[in-house]
Amino acid sequence: MFSLLLVPVLLVNLTRVQVVQAGRYNGNPANQRAVLARYSQPRGDIVVGGSPVTGSRATGGVFDYLRTYTDGPLYAPVTGFSSQTYGNTLLEGVEDGVLSGTDSGLAVHPLLNAITREQVPGGKVLTTINAKAQRAAFAGLGGKRGAVAAIEPATGRILALASTPSYDPGGLAGTGPAVTADWAALTGSATQPMLNRALRQTYPPGSTFKLVTASAGLMNNVYGGIDVPTHSPDPYTPADTTVPITNENAADPCQDATLLVALEVSCNTVYGKLGDDVGEAGMVRMAQAYGFNQTGQTIPVGVSQSVFPTGLTGQAYLALSSIGQYDTAATPLQMAEVGAAIANDGTLMQPQLVSSLTRADGTPVRTFKPRVFGRPVSAPVAAELQQMMVGVVSSPLGTGGNAAIPGVTVGGKTGTAQNGVGNSGTPYAWFVCWAKPSGAAVAPVAVAVVIEDSNADRADVSGGGLAAPVARAVMQAVLNG
Amino acid sequence: MAAAAAVAAPQPGTPTRRTTELLLVVLAVLIAAFGYADVGWAIDGRVPADTAQYGAGLGGLALLAHLAVRLRARYADPLLLPLAVLLNGLGLVVIYRLDRATGTSSAPSQLLWSALGVLLFIVVVLLLRDYRVLQRYAYVFAFCAILLMIVPVFLPAVYGAKIWIKVGPLSFQPGEVAKIALAVFFAAYLASNRDALALTGRRIWLIELPRGRDLGPILVIWLISSGVLFLEQDLGTCLIFFGMFVMMLYVATGRTGWIAVGLLLVGAAIVPVALFEPHVHSRFTDWLDPTRTIAAGQGAGQLAQSLFAFAAGGLLGTGLGQGHSSLIGFAVKSDWILATFGEELGLVGLAALLLVYAVLVVRGYRAGIMLRDPFGRLLSIGLASLLALQVFVVAAGVTDLIPLTGMTMPFLAQGGSSLVTNWMLVALLIRTSDAARRPEPPLSPPPEQPPLDTEGQTQGVPKV
Numbered sequence: 001m002f003s004l005l006l007v008p009v010l011l012v013n014l015t016r017v018q019v020v021q022a023g024r025y026n027g028n029p030a031n032q033r034a035v036l037a038r039y040s041q042p043r044g045d046i047v048v049g050g051s052p053v054t055g056s057r058a059t060g061g062v063f064d065y066l067r068t069y070t071d072g073p074l075y076a077p078v079t080g081f082s083s084q085t086y087g088n089t090l091l092e093g094v095e096d097g098v099l100s101g102t103d104s105g106l107a108v109h110p111l112l113n114a115i116t117r118e119q120v121p122g123g124k125v126l127t128t129i130n131a132k133a134q135r136a137a138f139a140g141l142g143g144k145r146g147a148v149a150a151i152e153p154a155t156g157r158i159l160a161l162a163s164t165p166s167y168d169p170g171g172l173a174g175t176g177p178a179v180t181a182d183w184a185a186l187t188g189s190a191t192q193p194m195l196n197r198a199l200r201q202t203y204p205p206g207s208t209f210k211l212v213t214a215s216a217g218l219m220n221n222v223y224g225g226i227d228v229p230t231h232s233p234d235p236y237t238p239a240d241t242t243v244p245i246t247n248e249n250a251a252d253p254c255q256d257a258t259l260l261v262a263l264e265v266s267c268n269t270v271y272g273k274l275g276d277d278v279g280e281a282g283m284v285r286m287a288q289a290y291g292f293n294q295t296g297q298t299i300p301v302g303v304s305q306s307v308f309p310t311g312l313t314g315q316a317y318l319a320l321s322s323i324g325q326y327d328t329a330a331t332p333l334q335m336a337e338v339g340a341a342i343a344n345d346g347t348l349m350q351p352q353l354v355s356s357l358t359r360a361d362g363t364p365v366r367t368f369k370p371r372v373f374g375r376p377v378s379a380p381v382a383a384e385l386q387q388m389m390v391g392v393v394s395s396p397l398g399t400g401g402n403a404a405i406p407g408v409t410v411g412g413k414t415g416t417a418q419n420g421v422g423n424s425g426t427p428y429a430w431f432v433c434w435a436k437p438s439g440a441a442v443a444p445v446a447v448a449v450v451i452e453d454s455n456a457d458r459a460d461v462s463g464g465g466l467a468a469p470v471a472r473a474v475m476q477a478v479l480n481g
Numbered sequence: 482m483a484a485a486a487a488v489a490a491p492q493p494g495t496p497t498r499r500t501t502e503l504l505l506v507v508l509a510v511l512i513a514a515f516g517y518a519d520v521g522w523a524i525d526g527r528v529p530a531d532t533a534q535y536g537a538g539l540g541g542l543a544l545l546a547h548l549a550v551r552l553r554a555r556y557a558d559p560l561l562l563p564l565a566v567l568l569n570g571l572g573l574v575v576i577y578r579l580d581r582a583t584g585t586s587s588a589p590s591q592l593l594w595s596a597l598g599v600l601l602f603i604v605v606v607l608l609l610r611d612y613r614v615l616q617r618y619a620y621v622f623a624f625c626a627i628l629l630m631i632v633p634v635f636l637p638a639v640y641g642a643k644i645w646i647k648v649g650p651l652s653f654q655p656g657e658v659a660k661i662a663l664a665v666f667f668a669a670y671l672a673s674n675r676d677a678l679a680l681t682g683r684r685i686w687l688i689e690l691p692r693g694r695d696l697g698p699i700l701v702i703w704l705i706s707s708g709v710l711f712l713e714q715d716l717g718t719c720l721i722f723f724g725m726f727v728m729m730l731y732v733a734t735g736r737t738g739w740i741a742v743g744l745l746l747v748g749a750a751i752v753p754v755a756l757f758e759p760h761v762h763s764r765f766t767d768w769l770d771p772t773r774t775i776a777a778g779q780g781a782g783q784l785a786q787s788l789f790a791f792a793a794g795g796l797l798g799t800g801l802g803q804g805h806s807s808l809i810g811f812a813v814k815s816d817w818i819l820a821t822f823g824e825e826l827g828l829v830g831l832a833a834l835l836l837v838y839a840v841l842v843v844r845g846y847r848a849g850i851m852l853r854d855p856f857g858r859l860l861s862i863g864l865a866s867l868l869a870l871q872v873f874v875v876a877a878g879v880t881d882l883i884p885l886t887g888m889t890m891p892f893l894a895q896g897g898s899s900l901v902t903n904w905m906l907v908a909l910l911i912r913t914s915d916a917a918r919r920p921e922p923p924l925s926p927p928p929e930q931p932p933l934d935t936e937g938q939t940q941g942v943p944k945v
Contacts, residue, residue, distance in 0.1 A: 004839060004842070004843065004869075006869060006872075006873040007835050007836070007839045009873075009877075009882070010835055010873065010876050010877060010880070010882070011828075011831075011832055011835065013877065013880050013881075013882040014791070014823070014828055014831055014832075014876075014880060015828060017788055017791045017792055017880050017881070018791050018792060018794055018795055018796065018823065018827065018828045018831075019795065019796060019828065021792065022791075022792035022793075022795050023792075024792075025788050025789050025791075025792030025793075026789070026792050026793060028772065028775065028781070028785075028789065029775075030772070030775040030780055030781040030785065030789075031781065031789040031793075032805070032808055033789065033793050033805050033808075036805055115797065117797075117799055117800065117803075
């Protein structure tokens, strides 16, 4: 009978809907099933130093569970937020598959799971963060606007990632008017509390960039050593301009200064001229060896691109770029990488925020080993740079005395980056450093600090004054274990 | 009466299959009870406390029905009742499951309606000793059918369609019952006129077309069903009435020309309504692009949600109680109940369900084919077609094969009028199959056949 043909017709159509086009329907953004499934079980935790910094709470609502955070503002630059309304960011976003249990690597019996459709419990993300360093960074920044990035030079493990002002991601978990109000307040705030300044904001690095310029000069052996007079005038006027480059203080001993002394007192004239002497190609090559101009960097969270300009139209611009001004821009993490590479005898390790991913029961499914990013400078040059940085902290003329720790070798570099049109904005205070206990083979920590404090008096803003104490606190936290 | 006595005495060795029926009924009740327990297990982690009562309720009803059949229709097809019990039981399971998701409590009332349906089933099986009696009242049935369909037109529309009679908390869909009445009328009318319809007419190209004057009654039916469509905006009923009629016409005459005429007429009725009537028009646009509202930023419409549910089920389903078909929202227990079935039992479960319906339909056809009297033959085939068409129209509608019609899945969906109607439909098939399988008297046919099954006698007998 004709009507019995209807059965195969229906079955063919059902196969179309349930098998052939199922993926398309399942993936439709208007299909809430994925979201419902995601929140039908507790989310896996993000772990710092063995303790979870996240949690899950049963709601009794449409979504069974929502995210909670212990010390939300402290770890927000690491965890990001997990919101039923606004999605997931940072580690919550990048490692969402593991945390929500959908990552294929989590299932113990993938085929069996595919058939039974039993939900796999969310896995854990173990971070490289050192809780004490993280707290020290936040405490040091206090109410000021700024960021800290700290790295273990030998491995690239990120020890601290702070950004202030911060926010509590717990306020964004879930749905409803409280969440939307919180979101509106956070996104509307002039201080941008949700901006991850350590990873996602670039600043002119100012004098801290002289570390890169010094690296280029030494690798190219432009002046024959760190103790050789550089034959540089004070002020220095590049060949294609009439505007001279001056130093912060005219009394600084910058004329014909050695590279060592010029770094200690932070001579713009010497390092601007050095950049011109190295040439654009050499400067760009060195900056890129340290990680500048790198697109799509992930740790695995995405990091904004730090920039050293290419295709400069003249020596004046190259000189300015070489002292961290003009179009040079760096994230705090990038400057921490510069410090870490120097401290690690010239080898730059890939920065990593995640040490391993595990199942809910703790069985590792992926462990991250240290990886080399590159060797921007040779070991002897790294040693010279270390010596110069130690001078910045310990020499009587040095600008970084505030970072000194008794009984520990500390190398640093201050920076006071001019900001705004015609330097109208308040400068950014920078400090890049590392610390090595006596007898240690390699420094266990490198730190970059930036403070953008619009409330400070112009004269008080300096890397040594504002940023170095913060960096010192972070280094001490790591050293004291 | 000698003839009756002869008929009542079976030939030795002719099986009645009543024990088979009993075993299958028990199996059907067990399957449904297991499903009920499974829903509770999946949602609460334990078997619902009332599983035993629920199973006993359904089982008791099924046993009563079985006893009625055993008593008064002992040669009836042994598959009909178990399949109906199975479908009714599965419907209760899915409604209970959706109750749990939506926080309502519809399963108990559905069980009450099931009881009423089974009661009517028993009444029909017990009281309607010979289905041929119905033929006498053909025009009464036609009149009742039209009346039932027309009354809601004068009542306010419910959910966008004027197909309901609402009295207090109770709502009743008279069109459901009208379907059976019309099937009876069609069978009687066609049994009387099939020769004229089959043998006259002329051949145009490859198809033989009927004579103009034979077309008259068919046009009347077409006008009525189109009228229903226009006035009540009920696309499904229109399709089913007309489809059933065309199928019975084809069976009565064996002429393919009728199918061509039928399709043309259906098209002529539907196209203008689809274009200009907003309620039906929106169903057509949804059919053409189910995700239209998503693109417009209004979220997923019911059809899109239904497709999401089917897709989520995939091959094996999520398991009873573990889907999210309640996202479909309104009418998820009636019009869209198949989506829950599809999501939680998957393509495999749906295929099994469709086969259950198919077997039920085939058994109806089989009874029709075995019967020698034209009325019984057409009635069985008409009723089976009714079931087949409704299953198809609903299943194809919720899976975006054809435009949505707003009808309910027989036995499965929530809704008293539909459930009661379908139990009566099965009762009539029990009667016809009983007649079909009843063995011949041992000797020559009885001298006096009741005059009802011979042609001409009933032609145009409006005993109103």
